[in-house]
Amino acid sequence: MQVHRQNLYACPVPKLVDHDVRRREIAQAVWAVIAERGIEGVTLRSVAAEAGVSVGRIQHYYASREELVRDSCRELLKAATQRFEAVDDTTPVEKLRRLVLGRIPATPEFAIGTSIWLAYEAKSVDDPVIAELVQRGHAGGVQEAAALLSECGVADASAVALRLMATAEGLAIRVLVGGLEPRGATELLENLIAEVLPG
Structure with a gap:
């Protein structure tokens, strides 16, 4: 059976996602919320709005607000270390x-x-x-x-x-x-x- 090349290219290809990059992007959204509203203003919804993604996308990485805030702190320390060592x-x-x-x-x-x-x-x-x-x-x-x-x-x-x-x-x-x-x-x-x- 002949397979058309264009049909092969039309097949959906899974999009590769760098989870570390995604977490850093979410952390940056958390930092923006903290800068504007304080740490009390951090919610899954406020961070999703800042990041321009759905709440579900945030929940894919973080089950709770507490986990989100904690990981954003880790990311801040990591970013500071990388910047200094660069x-x-x-x-x-x-x-x-x-x-x-x-x-x-x-x-x-x-x-x-x-x-x-x-x-x-x-x-x-x-x-x-x-x-x-x-x-x-x-x-x-x-x-x-x-x-x-x-x-x-x-x-x-x-x-x-x-x-x-x-x-x-x-x-x-x-x-x-x-x-x-x-x-x-x-x-x-x-x-x-x-x-x-x-x-």
Whole structure:
């Protein structure tokens, strides 16, 4: 029996879906909702509307609002790590400066990102899973800073790293609420970095 080639091409072909990409897209919709309405505004319906998909599509990946919020927090941490690691610094000092100074929301877009992270921090008070994720995020930053400080020859690198990162995070909040300009916060951190580095 002769089979027409055009009929072969007309056969439906399953569409390949990258589930990691889809989850990241959904997470981005969650972040947009948080930025506009706070974490209390996150629902399956509000996220679906933001993402331009059906509620059923969201439910295909997430059975509950709680699961959706938690996974969006994981995605935020993953995105931050990937963004940091994507830059190839030439020296440990440059990488340390980028890590510490990068906590300051110096642009409107970065300010939105910081406010979203702070929403997760607030949620961590009553959500043990998000609390663990937030703690992991803080610990990861301190560990990275400690490793870089050790490369720079700083004694007691862990304690110094905690001091640097805690100061940066506190200043970030001050900048976000309007009590300090990004330039002022950056100068304070630059001085602190110069103070703790040898030589």
